[in-house]
């Protein structure tokens with residue numbers, strides 16, 4: 001079983017991608033289960049098979065603890081850990097090959113507080129993978145792009161699982177802009193030139209060594225452009241997951257054939 005967690009800054013497209021990717025998988029005849037881990041979500045762009053709101057509701061927490069929405073999010077994040085066993089039981093009943101997790105909007109609550117890590121570890125860390133989402137609007141400038149790289153690195157340090165970097169909503173960018181961003185992810189000299197022309201004063205602080213440290217840190221930073229609206233790039237996510245866990249053999253595809 002592969003557990004894929006979509007993690008990214010608020011509004012980066014996690015919920016839409018969860019729905020789009022699950023839909024793509026189902027259209028190919030692959031089995032996939034979706035899990036909503038965001039207790040504050042209101043309009044879910046898919047029908048979650050498992051939904052944290054069955055156990056935790058943000059509005060109830062606000063009432064019970066007399067806190068606002070932000071305080072309630074923190075309490076909800078900590079409460080997540082208490083419901084893991086029950087969620088796991090429901091999940092086991094699906095007997096599925098793929099589980100797609102939509103994580104909460106406030107990324108740091110899932111990434112930094114103990115319960116996110118506890119959840120990933122308990123849902124089988126050996127088969128977990130993180131899809132880190134790069135917001136296209138932030139990725140447009142070299143400084144924004146580097147900030148997201150740093151964020152991705154901090155998520156990787158925290159969870160230490162295989163990683164795929166995804167440029168979401170790429171339909172919002174022009175094709176040449178997408179190419180430029182993908183190039184930055186592959187060629188650090190280009191990114192270095194770009195940041196130096198954007199912010200010349202950074203030349204001394206944020207130099208080639210800094211970028212190459214980031215480069216050597218991750219196995220790969222290559223970004224894969226996707227669009228949940230136009231349903232493209234889904235195959236890349238699937239192929240990477242197959243490669244990471246089954247060495248490139250499409251085992252699930254084979255099972256389908258049998």
Ligand SMILES: Nc1nc2c(ncn2[C@@H]2O[C@H](COP(=O)(O)OP(=O)(O)OP(=O)(O)O)[C@@H](O)[C@H]2O)c(=O)[nH]1
Pocket residue numbers: 008009010011012013014015016017038103104105106168169170171172226227228229230
């Ligand atoms: N054009 C375009 N818009 C998209 C795409 N994916 C998501 N969006 C839009 O981006 C906004 C945020 O998408 P969500 O999927 O809710 O993002 P999220 O990361 O789950 O947001 P939070 O959970 O609130 O942090 C919504 O208005 C979506 O309609 C895409 O591929 N293309």
Ligand SMILES: [Mg+2]
Pocket residue numbers: 014015016038041102103104105
């Ligand atoms: Mg969401």
